[in-house]
Amino acid sequence: MSSLLSITRPTKRDSRSNDYDSDVDMKDAMSEYQDEGSKDNTSVVTPGELVTEDPTWMKGHGTYSLENQTYSSVAGNVLRLNRLLSVIPIRGRYEAETGDYIIGRITEVGQKRWKVDIGCKQDAILMLGSVNLPGGILRRKSESDELQMRNFLKEGDLLNAEVQSVYSNGQAALHTRSLRYGKLRNGVLLKVPSSLIIRQKNHSWNLPGNVSVIIGVNGFIWLSKTSSTSTAPSVNASTNSAQSALASKGGYKPGEGSVSITRLEEESSWEIYSDKNDEISASIRGTISRYHNVIKAMSACELGITEKRICMGYDASMMYADTSMLIEREAQEIICQDIIDSEKMRGD
Amino acid sequence: MLLSPAERSYIYDSLCQKDPIRPDGRTPLQFRPLEATTDFLPGSNGSARIRIADGSECIVSVKSKVVLSEKEANLIEWDVDVSGYRDDSNFVSNLKFSLTDLYMKNFPCEKLKLTAKYSYKLFLDCIIVSHSSYPLTLATMASYLALKSTRLPLLVSEVDDSQVEEQPTFSDDWEKAQYLAEFFKTESFSPPLYITVGIVGENVFVDPSETEEQVLENGLLIGYSEKKCIAPITNLNLATNSNNSNFKGFTPALLISTVDLLKGHLSSIVDALDTLDKQDKEDRTQSIF
Structure with a gap:
């Protein structure tokens, strides 16, 4: 049996041994900023570092000016666009962009809208009009829908969604108008820094071992059992009872006041707002916690997270029979090194 | 922290199984890995800092003062500061009470x-810089290391001053300062620890993480020192700031079996803390040269 507690002493975890050299590089880059018209616009600055003395630059995000000199207010890369100078932070809070596939948690139910925590500076909003309601068909949202908002999504519920638009103050508006989006079930959430997530075409994957992963661009990752039915409209007992419970409570029928096509469709669509988990076997639960630890390891070692790497990390983790060993720093580093090595071998 | 009903039932079911699976894959008696340093505050007699990978951090500093024995009610005083909580909040005063209680009952105050x-009076100042799960295990581990690294100046005046009007005087040489264990003249100086234990069904888990705390049926705070579980043993809701809907009672038999289970396994915790303390001490003696 492995030890129950491991205590390490803090060490300087810098793999780059030539610290001195990189310092020199930076100075060179600095001098290049200062001569005007330099085309080198990818360099790293630290907070409080002088970016340029030239007053003609317009100051963008991540900068501040003192006595006509521009300083960086964040650690990141300098970006120059025409006369606009800004610094893109390397790490920081997630900033929503239109089209991002994200995972969020409801924090508040309000007038015709939900507030959703997506790890942004401000909570995102999800309008009642931007969700699919039970009833299956697109229709105007009636007053009774408004009164029943907690039956669809309540505080604490997790959902995946897409950023529909971003307001000028940075607040995001979400929508779930696709069968891919909606309430999340059958799994666990874990959070990693959003800077580790690479925006991709596809963010939801089925992994080996009957486990699915949704990698939210905001750094929220959902690991769950792969659903057996590929969204075939089947009526099961749990949704039936969930619906009848709701119906008896509020006397509310989904799609009231509108014409629904079939009874079947009504009932199946309640499934998307169900809180009940399916049967999940112990082996799948074990696999989920293994994936959980692999992703944690990647985040501890600051490795960008993609589906391919998760699979490689999972394979690498198999040398530890016991999942409990994967939380040790040493094991985490070995797994990440393994991922990097196998990427090199493939020539990615 | 708020969990959705689906998450809650998933985690609860995983913990409830015959072979429980914790969300992070730990075994039931496994703690989260820690990172610690000792004796890093130059202004105090002893200090320690402990961190967990999730960002929780706790700093404990030990300071000493020479006091007239008869004028002091207790020779050890705790002060707890938790960031984000008012000093007079329930949470902070509960922590402070638990720590004072533990040390009143299990610290050899008479040896001070x-x-x-x-006599010496020890002031233990504990800052919980950030925490996600219930912070008492972290706080007592940090104070364990801080007390282990505590040094007191060497007394040079007479020990028996009952007849004479004389204040104690100390050696100027800090190199002659004694570690608490030497001062107490004991081989095994082992300050008490608190172990947080979560209960789900028939299963128990040490050091529950924040998400686990949300689904626990009950929580236990068990004192531990020198290979045995000690008073105080209390039960509480570990999930602060949220209503834990699973919370309910537990059978007394479970408490007894938990205490038995911990007794057998927890000595490795103290060993790990002692090893770190020893390494740090060795480093300090080497660093002079």
Whole structure:
């Protein structure tokens, strides 16, 4: 049996041994900023570092000016666009962009809208009009829908969604108008820094071992059992009872006041707002916690997270029979090194 | 922290199984890995800092003062500061009470006596810089290391001053300062620890993480020192700031079996803490040269 507690002493975890050299590089880059018209616009600055003395630059995000000199207010890369100078932070809070596939948690139910925590500076909003309601068909949202908002999504519920638009103050508006989006079930959430997530075409994957992963661009990752039915409209007992419970409570029928096509469709669509988990076997639960630890390891070692790497990390983790060993720093580093090595071998 | 009903039932079911699976894959008696340093505050007699990978951090500093024994009610005083909580909040005063209680019952205060009239008084200041799960295990581990690294100046005046009007005087040489274990003249100086234990069904888990705390049926705070579980043993809701809907009672038999289970396994925790303390001490003696 492995030890129950491991205590390490803090060490300087810098793999780059030539610290001195990189310092020199930076100075060179600095001098290049200062001569005007330099085309080198990818360099790293630290907070409080002088970016340029030239007053003609317009100051963008991540900068501040003192006595006509521009300083960086964040650690990141300098970006120059025409006369606009800004610094893109390397790490920081997630900033929503239109089209991002994200995972969020409801924090508040309000007038015709939900507030959703997506790890942004401000909570995102999800309008009642931007969700699919039970009833299956697109229709105007009636007053009774408004009164029943907690039956669809309540505080604490997790959902995946897409950023529909971003307001000028940075607040995001979400929508779930696709069968891919909606309430999340059958799994666990874990959070990693959003800077580790690479925006991709596809963010939801089925992994080996009957486990699915949704990698939210905001750094929220959902690991769950792969659903057996590929969204075939089947009526099961749990949704039936969930619906009848709701119906008896509020006397509310989904799609009231509108014409629904079939009874079947009504009932199946309640499934998307169900809180009940399916049967999940112990082996799948074990696999989920293994994936959980692999992703944690990647985040501890600051490795960008993609589906391919998760699979490689999972394979690498198999040398530890016991999942409990994967939380040790040493094991985490070995797994990440393994991922990097196998990427090199493939020539990615 | 708020969980959705689906998450809650997933985690609960995983913990409830015959072979429980914790969300992070730990075994039931496994703690989260820690990172610690000792004796890093130059202004105090002893200090320690402990961190967990999730960002929780706790700093404990030990300071000493020479006091007249008869004028002091207790020779050890705790002060707890938790960021984000008012000093007079329930949470902070509960932590402070638990720590004071533990040390009143299990710390050899009588050995702090310096002379017939005077004794040392220890001030333990604990700052919980950030925490996600219930912070008492972290706080007691940090104070364990801080007390282990605590040094007190060497007394050079007479030990028996009951007849004479004389204040104790100390050696100027800090190199001669004694570690608490030497001062107490004991081989095994082992300050008490608190172990947080979560209960789900028939299963128990040490050091529950924040998400686990949300689904626990009950929580236990068990004192531990020198290979045995000690008073105080209390039960509480570990999930602060949220209503834990699973919370319910537990059978007394479970408490007894938990205490038995911990007794057998927890000595490795103390060993790990001692090893770190020893390494740090070795480093300090080497660093002079």
